[in-house]
Amino acid sequence: MSKLNIPMVDLKGQYQTLKQEIDNGIQDVLNATSFILGPNVQALEKEVADYCGVKHAIGVASGTDALHLALLAAGIGPGDEVITTPFTFIATAEAIAYVGAKPVFVDIHPDTFNIDASLIEAAITDKTKAVLPVHMFGQSADMDSIADICKKHKLKIIEDCAQSFGAEYAGKKSGAYGDLGCFSFFPSKNLGCYGDGGMVITNDDAMAENVRMYRNHGSKVRYYHSCIGYNSRLDEMQAVILRVKLKRIDEYNTNRYNNAQAYTSKLKGSTITAPFEDGKGSHVYHQYTIMSDKRDAIHQALTDRGIASAVYYPVPLHRQEVFAEDYKDISLPNAEAVSEKVVSLPMFPELRREQIEQIMETVLSAI
Numbered sequence: 001m002s003k004l005n006i007p008m009v010d011l012k013g014q015y016q017t018l019k020q021e022i023d024n025g026i027q028d029v030l031n032a033t034s035f036i037l038g039p040n041v042q043a044l045e046k047e048v049a050d051y052c053g054v055k056h057a058i059g060v061a062s063g064t065d066a067l068h069l070a071l072l073a074a075g076i077g078p079g080d081e082v083i084t085t086p087f088t089f090i091a092t093a094e095a096i097a098y099v100g101a102k103p104v105f106v107d108i109h110p111d112t113f114n115i116d117a118s119l120i121e122a123a124i125t126d127k128t129k130a131v132l133p134v135h136m137f138g139q140s141a142d143m144d145s146i147a148d149i150c151k152k153h154k155l156k157i158i159e160d161c162a163q164s165f166g167a168e169y170a171g172k173k174s175g176a177y178g179d180l181g182c183f184s185f186f187p188s189k190n191l192g193c194y195g196d197g198g199m200v201i202t203n204d205d206a207m208a209e210n211v212r213m214y215r216n217h218g219s220k221v222r223y224y225h226s227c228i229g230y231n232s233r234l235d236e237m238q239a240v241i242l243r244v245k246l247k248r249i250d251e252y253n254t255n256r257y258n259n260a261q262a263y264t265s266k267l268k269g270s271t272i273t274a275p276f277e278d279g280k281g282s283h284v285y286h287q288y289t290i291m292s293d294k295r296d297a298i299h300q301a302l303t304d305r306g307i308a309s310a311v312y313y314p315v316p317l318h319r320q321e322v323f324a325e326d327y328k329d330i331s332l333p334n335a336e337a338v339s340e341k342v343v344s345l346p347m348f349p350e351l352r353r354e355q356i357e358q359i360m361e362t363v364l365s366a367i
């Protein structure tokens with residue numbers, strides 16, 4: 001069989017369709033030479049706040065920084081505990097560690113890959129200050145249940161929306177439900193720039209002001225510093241790219257959704273588990289992640305045919321070298337089992353039906 005060349009994400013193809021607009025916007029920045037916190041960052045903050053239906057959006061240097069600065073702004077610090085999921089990218093827990101707090105891992109629901117809200121209450125102690133759910137692969141965690149628990153125990157909710165830009169839950173955009181929502185604009189994310197970038201959204205004026213202060217050297221007024229802050233600003237050039245793509249985000253997410261349905265239709269009657277949609281919100285399919293006992297064979301067959309695939313995530317966080325010693329006495333069976341069975345297939349708005357057929361043909365041939 002002929003070798004194909006299908007990537008996980010086709011950023012080159014997408015750039016070709018946006019080239020004129022992006023190149024012109026970048027040229028304008030070069031002409032204006034307003035490089036740090038310039039008019040495009042300000043405009044993007046307004047546009048994202050409007051899109052998400054919140055009062056404030058603050059551009060920062062990455063998704064990891066968005067989480068870090070959100071935790072600081074929420075007043076989380078040394079000795080505090082933050083409940084989160086073990087089945088996520090390391091940055092979720094790194095940010096908790098940066099502020100001196102302890103990540104408390106609660107197992108996931110094996111269908112949705114999201115934190116199992118029914119297990120959260122048992123993990124709350126008198127040190128717990130917040131719950132940090134991740135909307136894994138583009139589908140919201142069970143926010144109604146999480147919010148009930150957080151209200152009862154007076155905990156903050158900080159959402160990791162790195163994979164869920166534009167998803168909806170209970171009529172709200174991802175990130176608008178909790179106290180603070182954190183986005184990553186890493187190039188491969190649903191809304192991605194051409195470098196690193198991130199954003200924090202909130203309806204709370206004081207926390208918004210705190211994030212603004214932390215991202216810019218602890219300063220509210222230039223050259224007056226209230227606290228030790230960071231250099232964590234969203235870059236002006238990246239803001240140009242994000243503004244071009246934000247206009248098209250709903251179309252991109254719809255195409256992702258339709259691609260996912262096309263994939264799933266081919267899996268009917270097979271032993272492979274297709275992604276589960278819980279019907280509580282919209283899924284924006286950052287990843288299309290299947291589960292199979294033959295995961296490694298599927299991965300190999302795809303590689304042999306020139307089709308990219310990736311395992312997100314092969315090791316849950318409580319088993320990562322960095323955390324293993326501290327968490328050696330806990331076991332989180334769903335996260336552990338799922339990480340041995342998952343494999344994510346190419347997913348991007350421009351994926352063609354013919355490619356989906358070739359990919360699924362290869363997947364099904366391996367089981």
Ligand SMILES: *Cc1c(COP(=O)(O)O)cnc(C)c1O
Pocket residue numbers: 062063064065088089091092134160162163184185186196197198
């Ligand atoms: C990508 C990602 C991050 C980190 O974002 P960066 O912009 O790469 O710092 C955090 N959490 C999750 C779930 C992610 O997927």
